[in-house]
C-alpha cells in the first residue's frame with residue numbers, strides 16, 4: 001500500500017499455531033463401517049482453529065502495509081476469533097478493540113481482557129433487523145471512522161481467513177496420506193470450509209466435503225431461528241460463502257451439539273466445544289450415505305473448557321432441553337433410534 005510494510009518475524013507462541021493432532025475415534029460410532037478421524041484444533045495455543053486466520057490476517061496486513069506500526073485493530077467477535085486476534089495483537093504489540101454484545105460470555109470477556117484487548121460492548125441489537133451482528137458491524141465502522149491508523153480484519157470477507165485453512169487441509173491430507181474420502185466441516189464465516197475446499201480442488205483430490213450448519217442459520221438456507229450454541233451458524237450469509245464449496249450440507253440442532261459433545265467426552269475422553277459435537281452428530285446423521293471402508297475426517301474447532309457452564313452443565317442442559325441425558329448415558333439410545341453400541345472393553349492378557 002505504501003512504504004511502511006512491516007517485517008514480519010514470527011516466533012514464540014505464534015510458531016505453535018497449526019500442526020494440530022489428528023486422532024482416530026474408535027469408540028464414538030460403534031458398528032460404523034468406515035474409519036473416523038478428528039482434527040483437534042483446540043490444540044492451537046489460543047484454544048481454537050481461529051488462531052490460524054487471526055495470525056494470517058494480521059501478518060498479511062503487516063506485510064502489505066495496511067497495518068502500520070502503532071495500528072489499532074478493530075473487529076467484531078464474541079468468541080474464538082476475538083481471542084485469536086487478541087493473542088496475535090498482543091504478540092506484535094498492536095492495540096486491539098474487540099466489539100462484543102451481551103451474549104458474549106463473561107469468561108470470553110475475561111480472556112479477551114487478559115490478553116490486553118479493549119472491550120467495546122454493543123448493548124442493543126440493530127433496531128431494524130433485531131440483529132446484534134449488524135449492530136456490532138455498525139459499531140466497528142464507526143470506530144474505524146473515529147480511530148486513526150485503524151484496521152478492520154473483517155473475518156466475514158477477508159480471503160486471508162480462508163487462505164489460512166489451506167494449511168489445515170494440507171496437514172489433514174499429509175497425515176492421512178491423501179486418503180480422505182469425506183471431510184465434515186462446520187460453518188460460520190465459511191473460512192474453514194472455503195480454505196479446505198479450495199485446497200482439495202487445487203490438488204485434485206476427490207474428497208466429499210460435507211458442510212455442517214446449524215438449524216436456524218441462514219448460510220445453507222435454513223429458516224432463521226434463535227440458536228443457543230455459539231460457534232457454527234450465522235444470521236447473515238458471509239461474503240466468503242460460495243455455493244460450490246460443499247458437496248452436501250447437514251443441518252444440526254442445538255441438542256445435537258450437546259449430545260455430540262457429551263458422547264465424545266464419554267466415549268473418547270475428549271472435551272470439545274459445541275461445534276465439535278455438531279460436526280460429529282452430522283457424521284452420525286449422514287452415516288448411511290458413507291461408503292463402507294472409507295476414511296472420514298471431522299474438524300473439531302475448539303476445546304470444551306469454555307462450555308463448562310452450558311453444554312457440560314447438567315443444570316443448563318436440563319433447563320433448555322429437558323432431561324436428555326439418556327442420549328449419551330445409555331449406549332443403545334440414539335437420537336434417530338438407529339443402533340449404536342459401545343464396544344466391549346477388550347481385556348488383553350499380558
Ligand SMILES: Cc1ncc(COP(=O)(O)O)c(C=O)c1O
Pocket residue numbers: 048050079080081186187188189190191192193230231232233273274275276301302
Ligand atoms: C467453535 C467454532 N466452530 C466453528 C466455527 C466456524 O468456522 P468458520 O468461521 O471458519 O466457518 C467457528 C467460527 O467462529 C467457531 O468459533
